Amino acid sequence: MSHSTLLLIAAAGVATLLLLILRAKVQPFVALVVVSIGVALAAGVPAADLVKTIEEGMGSTLGHIATIIALGAMIGRIIELSGGAASFAHSLIDRFGSNRTPLALTVAGFVLGIPVFFEVGLIILMPIAYGVARASRKPLLVHALPMGAAMLTVHAFLPPHPGAVAVTQAIGADQGLVLLLGIPLTAVVILLGYLISRRMTRRAYPMDPAVHAEVYGEEPTSPEASSTPAIPTADDGHGTAVLTKSARTTTTAPDPALRPPSFGMVLALIVAPILLILAGTLGQNLLAEGSTFRAVLTVLGAPMVALLIDVALCAWLLGARRGWDRTHIANVMGSALPSVAMVILVAGAGGVFGKVLVASGIGDAIADVLDRTGLPALFLAFLTALALRAAQGSTTVALITTAGILTPLLQRADLSTAQLSLVALAMGAGGLAVSHINDAGYWMFTKLAGLDVASGLRTWTVLTTAMGIIGFGLTAALWPLV
Template sequence: MSHTTLLAIAVAGVATLLLLILKAKVQPFVALVVVSVGVALAAGVPAADLVKTIEDGMGATLGHIATIIALGAMIGRIIELSGGAHAFAHSLIEKFGSRRTPLALTVAGFVLGIPVFFEVGLIILMPIAYGVARASRKPLLVYALPMGAAMLTVHAFLPPHPGAVAATEAIGASQGLVLLMGIPVTAVVVLLGHLLSRRLTRREYPMDPAVYAEVYGEPGADAGTPGRAETSPPTSDGGHATAVLTKPAPSGTDVRPPSFGMVLALIVTPILLILLGTIGENTLPEGSTPRAVLTVLGAPMVALLIAVALCGYFLGARRGWDRARIAEVMGSALPPVAMVILVAGAGGVFGKVLVASGIGDAIADVLERTGLPALLLAFLTSLALRAAQGSATVALITTAGILTPLLHRADLSTGQLSLVALAMGAGALALSHINDAGYWMFTKLAGLDVAAGLRTWTVLTTAMGCAGFALTTALWPLV
């Protein structure tokens, strides 16, 4: 089959995928599988090999990422339900002082965004922003905008978030190097986002009366602690979420929330283990005992498993939770991420089909002839898919599937591939607009209308995505 025909099939497949998700409102997992089957048959994959191709793509992808995503979700859930996230944010506000409260909430969003999924983090921290805005009588957006953008940045760039994990594994990058380079890159992007948000929030925007009453305690609203924001259900896979304000649930048997240092240590532990494993593999002699130990402890699955055990003990058992309660909390983390894991697996199927059908090589030929650097192609492809269908996770997974043949042909180093993964994350961060669940969730909780959301949230995330790409470009000569 000619390259022209294969490329036409690929274009038709991506167009069909977008139509199914955007127009027909088909769940992204189902849409990816349907399109993968259609593309495989149209491209001439033998019917006898079709099922095996799908199984291989699903199995190879989930074998790497399912455990990591599930363990990361458990860590976030324990920190959330133990009261650790609220305690951490309030401690930062006290340490930074009232004048720098927006920066304190931005830092809280950045740090808590590592183990906690974006939607859940927004649910946890938005009531704190409500309380601060009420006390200061300043616009809610001053506090909420940089905080929310910080969490979305981490969601797009760093493991253990599903899109970052799936893209990193698909292209053969190192999760340790992605963290080693991605954490400082993300920190700078978040700081730039904080500075830009100060300019964007100089003017006031119209605010939904119900949210205004909830935040500022106007007549008809409870003037006490702001309600907890919930969505039903929170999604990271392109589904729209509707925000509802309810009162926080009682904390049960907990006497007091965990300390700032405890929460920070538990968040940092798996990151340090993964980084030590990466450093050990690159600096210690092969076959040495220290290298073997660090390699095992630094494997993302092992590092996160250790962190889950530590969270269960220090945030659960030591604070009065029995084993049944700890197991219940861990189990409650899995249903919200189950569909995300399946979407990631379906993305792996799509990538496998592209390779097995020869479409991947055809795309690689075309992209090579453009003369554009791999880093720029990664950013632009992810940006286009993010703008078209809304989900950062789907954009990252699909981009990885499209570009993997080209990246393998380019014979890039592990460090270069890790920067390519970060460039994909930069594209997935930008252009969060009306087809993104995160856009609707933030604007509903912040009380913004569509126009105000586009002028603030969309502008900020796009600027931060471009800044992230510029930073990865600056690092390229160093690897």
């Protein structure tokens, strides 16, 4: 089959995927599997090999990422239900002082965004932003905008979030290097995003009267304020439903009789798996082969092992030591799994799509076309992820699909592990940008912040796009160094 025909099949497959997700409202997992089967058959994959190809794509992807996503969700759930997340945020506000509460909440969003999914983190921290805005009599957006953008940035760039984990596995990058390069890069992106948001929030934006009354305890006096519809319930492509308006006050609360975990304990539990993974990566690169110490660091630094150790520490320090019995600890851990089940399946279906592209020869055809453009792999990674993010809304789906499309090109380019890690971060930058009306995260933030559609586009969409471009610029600046 000619390259032109294969490329037409690929374009039709991507277009069908977008139509199924956007128009037909088909769940992304189902859409990816259906499109993968259709593309495989149209591209000439033998019917006898079709099931095997799907199973190999699903198995090779889930074998690496399913455990990591599940363990990461358990850590976030324990921190959330123990009261650790709220305690951590309040401690930061106390440390930064009343004049720097927006920066304190931004830092809280950055740190808590590592183990906690974006949607959950927003539900945890938004009531704190409400309280701070009420006490300071400042606009809610001053506190909420940089905080929400910080959590979305971490969600797009860093493991153990599903898109970052799937991309790292698919293109052959190293999770330790992604973290080593990505954490400081993400911190800079968030800091610059905070500065941009300060300029954005100098002007006032209309606020939903219901949210204004909830935050400030009074009706707004601005004639521009207009009512907005209730928060829609929809899947965001990550497997997490956008919560209804009542979710503002129905988040599961920790037992008030228990003293909340300390700032230092929560920080240590968030940082512990990151340090173990980094130690494993450094050990593999700096210590001699056959060294016992290198072998120990390699095992402890494996992402699955590092997260498993941290789950045990969270269960003991935040649970058993504070009075939770074994049944309650097991229930809390189990409660994290339903929300990530669809995340894991979407990631696996993305692996199927990537496998089909390779098995059918479409991957090589795409690689030939992209090679002839002369554009650097880093730029192609960013641009493809950004286009898919803008088209269908979900960061996770955009990253997984981009990895499937570009993997053959990246294999042909013979890039180092460090360069592949930067490519993964460039995809994350594209996945961060252009959060707009087809993204459930956009609706969740704007409704919780009381913004109308136009104000959301002028603030949230512009800020996330600017931060995505900054993130790509930083990856490009690091490229000559690796």
